[in-house]
Amino acid sequence: MLVRELLKLPVGSQFSGYYVVEYVEIKKHRTGEPFLKLVLSDKTGTFNALWWKPPKDADLTQFQKGDVVFVSGTVEEFQGNFQPKLKEVRKAKEGEYDPSKFICETRYPLQEQFEELLLKIDSIENPYLKELLEKFFYDDEFVELFLRAPGGKTIHHSCIGGLLEHTLAVVEICETVAKRFKSIDRDLLISAAILHDVGKVHEYSVGISIERTNEGLLLGHLYMSCEMVSFKIAEIESFPKDLKTKLLHCILSHHGKYEHGSPKMPKTLEAVALAYADALDSRVKGFEEFIERQLGGQKGWTKRHFAFEVPIFFDGEIDYGKEETNL
Ligand SMILES: [Fe+2]
Numbered sequence: 001m002l003v004r005e006l007l008k009l010p011v012g013s014q015f016s017g018y019y020v021v022e023y024v025e026i027k028k029h030r031t032g033e034p035f036l037k038l039v040l041s042d043k044t045g046t047f048n049a050l051w052w053k054p055p056k057d058a059d060l061t062q063f064q065k066g067d068v069v070f071v072s073g074t075v076e077e078f079q080g081n082f083q084p085k086l087k088e089v090r091k092a093k094e095g096e097y098d099p100s101k102f103i104c105e106t107r108y109p110l111q112e113q114f115e116e117l118l119l120k121i122d123s124i125e126n127p128y129l130k131e132l133l134e135k136f137f138y139d140d141e142f143v144e145l146f147l148r149a150p151g152g153k154t155i156h157h158s159c160i161g162g163l164l165e166h167t168l169a170v171v172e173i174c175e176t177v178a179k180r181f182k183s184i185d186r187d188l189l190i191s192a193a194i195l196h197d198v199g200k201v202h203e204y205s206v207g208i209s210i211e212r213t214n215e216g217l218l219l220g221h222l223y224m225s226c227e228m229v230s231f232k233i234a235e236i237e238s239f240p241k242d243l244k245t246k247l248l249h250c251i252l253s254h255h256g257k258y259e260h261g262s263p264k265m266p267k268t269l270e271a272v273a274l275a276y277a278d279a280l281d282s283r284v285k286g287f288e289e290f291i292e293r294q295l296g297g298q299k300g301w302t303k304r305h306f307a308f309e310v311p312i313f314f315d316g317e318i319d320y321g322k323e324e325t326n327l
């Protein structure tokens with residue numbers, strides 16, 4: 001049973017299903033007997049669960065973060081929070097479960113979004129920027145990676161195709177800003193929006209869960225994006241040096257603050273527009289994903305978000321897009 005459905009079950013209901021272990025801890029009852037505290041998830045949500053009375057001979061150390069487990073149990077609540085007690089927990093064997101249960105895909109059609117992005121590239125008039133964008137997006141190997149890449153691991157767009165969805169959203173916001181502020185170099189801003197996160201194709205790996213690669217952990221996508229863009233620029237004859245500097249500045253500063261990982265604060269019109277467009281899309285999408293994962297279709301308050309530092313209120317209807325048909 002998917003988490004979204006599970007969260008709607010009344011107390012006392014029996015359930016079973018396959019979930020990924022997000023967190024595991026061996027704890028002890030007052031009597032000294034061990035029990036297991038788990039955080040389990042699939043692509044539709046996350047929940048806490050307790051394996052309250054494991055059999056005496058159960059090896060509780062065998063469960064690791066990232067394992068897929070089969071569990072069965074009873075829905076219970078603790079201090080108003082959903083917290084089932086499990087009667088069975090075992091590691092699942094490959095082939096026993098459908099891996100697509102664990103990582104969601106962008107809810108908007110992948111191909112349509114990609115075609116929209118290509119239209120944006122077509123609309124760029126500056127020949128150097130256009131050639132640069134074509135070097136990325138007419139390269140089949142890169143496009144394959146780009147279409148599969150997530151936009152993030154936990155905070156926003158943590159799904160296959162999330163990078164494309166996020167990129168297109170940032171481009172659309174930037175287009176609106178460029179229409180409003182005529183002093184902005186629209187071609188530069190749109191090109192920077194399209195390229196700002198390209199390093200994410202190597203920052204994350206996608207399996208049963210989304211993980212950061214060693215390269216991602218050690219270098220980060222701001223540097224990686226700049227490096228990829230610099231390499232492609234080097235292939236373009238007489239690409240203007242100041243245009244390269246301004247484009248790389250937009251990419252390097254797009255997290256807006258030093259404490260958010262940008263080595264430079266935005267110092268041009270295009271850079272400040274990109275940084276706010278990026279923050280706007282990632283924050284709103286981050287709220288939406290948290291509401292979905294925490295409330296599972298219910299209305300009311302989420303828990304306090306670990307990064308946004310507030311609980312979130314929602315009493316509307318979530319648009320699950322095409323994903324709903326896969327459930
Ligand atoms: Fe970024």
Ligand SMILES: [Fe+2]
Nearest residue numbers: 166196197278
């Ligand atoms: Fe971004």
